[in-house]
Amino acid sequence: MIFTETPLAGAYLIDPEPREDERGFLARIWCQREFDAQGLDTRLAQASMVFNRRAGTLRGMHYQMAPHEEVKLVRCPRGAIFDAIIDLRPGSPTFARHCTAILSAGNRRMLYIPRGFAQGYQTLEDDTEVVYQMSEFFEPSAGRGVRWDDPVFSIRWPDAADRIIADRDRNYPDFVHPPSLPVTE
Numbered sequence: 001m002i003f004t005e006t007p008l009a010g011a012y013l014i015d016p017e018p019r020e021d022e023r024g025f026l027a028r029i030w031c032q033r034e035f036d037a038q039g040l041d042t043r044l045a046q047a048s049m050v051f052n053r054r055a056g057t058l059r060g061m062h063y064q065m066a067p068h069e070e071v072k073l074v075r076c077p078r079g080a081i082f083d084a085i086i087d088l089r090p091g092s093p094t095f096a097r098h099c100t101a102i103l104s105a106g107n108r109r110m111l112y113i114p115r116g117f118a119q120g121y122q123t124l125e126d127d128t129e130v131v132y133q134m135s136e137f138f139e140p141s142a143g144r145g146v147r148w149d150d151p152v153f154s155i156r157w158p159d160a161a162d163r164i165i166a167d168r169d170r171n172y173p174d175f176v177h178p179p180s181l182p183v184t185e
Helices: 032-037
Strands: 002-005 012-015 019-021 024-026 046-052 057-064 072-078 080-087 098-104 110-113 117-123 128-134 143-145
Touching: 046 057, 057 080, 072 080, 072 098, 072 117, 080 110, 080 128, 098 110
Parallel strands: none
Antiparallel strands: 002 012, 012 110, 019 024, 046 128, 057 117, 057 143, 072 110, 072 128, 080 098, 080 117
């Protein structure tokens, strides 16, 4: 696997390295040793799959509060997504910054998201599936979010003629950060 650090501290794009022959290819998408070598959290508590019927479906921006914060490894084995992450760790040098990536069946790319980040995505194709591996068990009482279009983050989402978004995700409150920690670009 090829690990490429994103502009956000501790977050990585991961590309599989296919070994090809006339039948097709084999590519490792998880290896505890390779993740350990990068200094990444390798705990795996659960995995989930999300199916999205229509392009323009937006889910996020979600995270879990301490002590249930989780590391996520996200990939898109069918279709394509525009994935966005926000660093919500107050002491981080990249606090309140975001980055985005296209994850798709075609590029087979994965996104490693550290604890303390919000994550969300918008589907770019109909019938898109997203797979999550998480370091912690989901705890509904710790689930939180920030609004997908909060001007503090200025995420440039792809245009969507008919964006589909749950009321919960649409109505998260404005993000309020500690006044001693300025938002940086």
